[in-house]
Amino acid sequence: MDRKKFLTNGFLRLGAMAALPAALTACSDDDNAAASPPVNGGNNGSDNCVVSPVETIGPFPIRTPAQYVRANIIGDRAGIPLLITLTIQDKSNGCTPLEGVLVDIWQCDKDGNYSQYGGNQLQATNYSNQNFLRGRQTTDANGQVSYLSIFPGWYPGRAPHIHVQILTADGTSLLVTQIAFPVPVYSEVYASDGYNGVPDRSNTQDSIFSNSLNQNMADSITGNIADGYTLMKTITVG
Structure with missing residues (x-):
């Protein structure tokens, strides 16, 4: 699937979110046929049901997340397309898919900057009036949500990552965690035009x-620089 089709199909899917996870799987299969094979990372939750690591919410959490219920979180940011599918499961109920919970996601742009913050020592560039690369969705009957994003960049002191928070429908936090990326994948991305080179911190x-690296790692990433990538990750709450 070429990059134009990748993005076009992603945007079309936003109008039919119930079918999005299945559509993304089909896109991933298409990528596998013509692109690099999947890079497997952490344990698949359905095969090894362990509660996902609890991580810091970080200095840049979503402000008023209820305002950002959306699948397309790109905004005006440039970067290599990334389709993210998360499956949320409940260890306390036999690791069955968890339907009807809120999933908040946020990440930096290709230059390592977050929206809703900046103009200070933590982040020099001021994006306090923007809200790119942040979103919220509710899991379906399969415990899934999907987002259309870009491959994140990095910033000093951290390896590449994505933040995730799982909450009940009434807003009670169940888990805050982070997703890591395999070194071969992010090294390939950061060597391409537009990204800012090798991170100053590796995963290890x-x-x-x-x-907790093994449990933080994406379960699989398929695709390539020209066409974009698809990330799959199962997250388990207690």
Whole structure:
């Protein structure tokens, strides 16, 4: 699937969210036929049902997340397309898919900057009046949500990552965690035009992932620089 079709199909799917996870799987299968094979990372939750690591919410959490219920979180950001499908499961109920919970997701752009923050020592560039690369969705009967995003960049002191928070329908937090990326994948992306080179912290050097990297790692990433990538991850709450 070429990059134009990848993005076009992604946007078309936003109008029919009930079918989005299945459509993304079909897109992933198409990528596998013509692109690089999947890079497997962490344990698949259905095969190894362990509660996902609890991680810091970080200095850039979503402000008023209820205002950002959407599948397309790109905004005006440029970067290599990334389709993200998350499956949420409940360990306390036999690791069955968890329907009807809220999933908040946020990440930096290709230059390592977050929206809703900036103009200070943590982030020099001021994006406090923008809300790109942030979103909320509710899991379907399969415990799934999907987002259309870009491959995140990195910033000093951290390996590449995506933030995720799982909440009940009434807003009670069930889990805050983070997703890591396989080194071969992010190295390929960061060597391409537009990204800012090799991170100053590898996955194993990152203090957040130091004791939980295998469980933080994306279950699989398929695709390539020309066409974009698809990320799959199962997250387990207790």
